[in-house]
Ligand SMILES: CC(C)(COP(=O)(O)OP(=O)(O)OC[C@H]1O[C@@H](n2cnc3c(N)ncnc32)[C@H](O)[C@@H]1O)[C@@H](O)C(=O)NCCC(=O)NCCS
């Protein structure tokens with residue numbers, strides 16, 4: 001089977017990381033965009049200098065402090081697009097370097113902003129993880145330090161779930177681990193048979 005790129009996405013708290021781990025447990029290589037950003041922000045990361053130039057207050061212990069960055073983003077509507085303009089090309093380079101290492105079989109790309117940034121055009125198929133809004137809200141608000149305002153702000157920055165459902169080639173509701181694991185296993189089998 002030649003390389004098959006599966007874009008995994010979903011709004012905050014919908015189950016991307018958990019579902020990505022289910023693919024990894026089946027032996028599927030997974031690239032995680034949020035993890036790539038953490039690497040870029042860590043001391044020695046490629047993102048430290050450019051982000052610190054943009055937001056000097058975020059430079060802390062030779063790395064980028066996300067809390068300071070989050071506070072800076074709240075100061076102006078232009079802040080996040082300016083940050084993305086610096087970070088996203090570095091994330092894309094990390095993604096392409098990962099993809100180049102895998103020559104065949106299914107590869108999963110866990111990308112929160114897959115649809116928001118049109119990255120689905122670089123994928124062979126897309127899987128949306130989703131859940132009822134009330135469950136999403138309960139999950140996110142149960143996180144330490146998360147507030148209603150923060151949740152609303154993050155949701156406002158992400159494409160509505162209904163729009164993502166209309167664009168995804170595959171959709172799974174993350175209601176139980178067993179049910180999602182069964183879905184992941186069936187999807188892997190289907191993709192291997194359909195694209196052998
Ligand atoms: C804005 C930042 C500082 C907030 O960091 P913090 O640790 O508080 O939140 P975290 O990173 O866990 O993100 C919380 C939620 O927002 C999502 N998110 C992250 N960046 C963005 C963004 N630019 N637009 C919309 N949602 C985003 C995440 O996927 C997650 O669902 C951080 O997310 C960041 O640096 N984002 C810019 C880089 C980026 O766009 N990352 C997404 C790559 S697809």
Ligand SMILES: Nc1ncnc2c1ncn2[C@@H]1O[C@H](COP(=O)(O)OP(=O)(O)OP(=O)(O)O)[C@@H](O)[C@H]1O
Nearest residue numbers: 011012013014015016017018139174175176177180
């Ligand atoms: N299939 C599932 N069944 C039951 N609970 C799930 C499932 N998938 C995820 N969850 C729960 O939902 C919460 C959010 O999951 P996860 O962190 O994977 O979401 P995410 O989309 O990666 O979130 P973020 O966008 O904030 O990174 C976690 O508490 C997790 O235990």
